[in-house]
Amino acid sequence: MHEGNSVIAPPAACSRVLDRTELPVDTVQLARFLIGKMLVRELAEGVAGGRIVETEAYPIGDAAGHAYRGITPRNQALFLERGHAYVYVAYGSSFMMNVSSETPGVGAGVLIRSIEPTDGISIMQRNRGTEQVRDLARGPGRLCAALGIDRRLDGIDLCQVGPLWLGSDGQSADEIGQGKRIGIIRAADSPLRFYVRGNCFVSGARALNR
DNA sequence: TTGGCGATTGGCT
DNA sequence: GCCAATCGCCAAT
Numbered sequence A: 001m002h003e004g005n006s007v008i009a010p011p012a013a014c015s016r017v018l019d020r021t022e023l024p025v026d027t028v029q030l031a032r033f034l035i036g037k038m039l040v041r042e043l044a045e046g047v048a049g050g051r052i053v054e055t056e057a058y059p060i061g062d063a064a065g066h067a068y069r070g071i072t073p074r075n076q077a078l079f080l081e082r083g084h085a086y087v088y089v090a091y092g093s094s095f096m097m098n099v100s101s102e103t104p105g106v107g108a109g110v111l112i113r114s115i116e117p118t119d120g121i122s123i124m125q126r127n128r129g130t131e132q133v134r135d136l137a138r139g140p141g142r143l144c145a146a147l148g149i150d151r152r153l154d155g156i157d158l159c160q161v162g163p164l165w166l167g168s169d170g171q172s173a174d175e176i177g178q179g180k181r182i183g184i185i186r187a188a189d190s191p192l193r194f195y196v197r198g199n200c201f202v203s204g205a206r207a208l209n210r
Numbered sequence B: 001t002t003g004g005c006g007a008t009t010g011g012c013t
Numbered sequence C: 001g002c003c004a005a006t007c008g009c010c011a012a013t
Helices: A029-033 A121-128 A138-148 A203-207
Strands: A040-044 A046-057 A085-090 A093-099 A109-121 A165-167 A176-178 A192-194
Touching: A029 A046, A029 A109, A040 A109, A046 A138, A085 A121, A085 A138, A093 A138, A109 A121, A109 A138, A109 A192, A121 A138
Parallel strands: none
Antiparallel strands: A040 A046, A040 A165, A046 A109, A046 A192, A085 A093, A093 A109, A176 A192
16 A cells, blocks of 8 residues: 555655654653654665654553563663663564663663665665565564664664664654554553554554454 | 573464 | 474573
């Protein structure tokens, strides 16, 4: 339905970087705010990235959140001021990327689940080992693989142009849907997942109707 | 020091 | 749709 967005949307590299003061100081609001924004990765081979079409909020006190049991060496980036990257490994082989979302010392974050590729398609195809554009960054593990995101980027500031940053191309987001988060056990019923309605680059179609 | 557990993915039925 | 692979992290021993 919205396949044309990848053609219509300006390249992520033309975005202006988000200023931290623009980010809502609330995890759930930030998850909604980030829909339609750009995620830009700068690599030696060039720029790759796209439009954020799916996020999940893991707010303060959320039993499903990695910050729930307090700060540890793994999750300390979640406790940085909003707008920093938290990258971790899930299931042994998939990296996941979050945006820290609260004030310094408070642990919470927004999981970036999917982007609609706009820049560096060939770079992402190589990183993912597939030609299928729809599958390049649909899902949190695929997204990180496509953009070459790993623990080395844990803790970096996303509100500053660099290896990985958040941008805005000035376009308003399409209609935003909201539903249950995917793949968790605890607090599974909270409607903390946000996505662009009808966008084919959103993951978890199966979970939509649960 | 160790055992269990995932905010997933991809291959196979 | 079902299920195995995979391994860093951390709570409990």
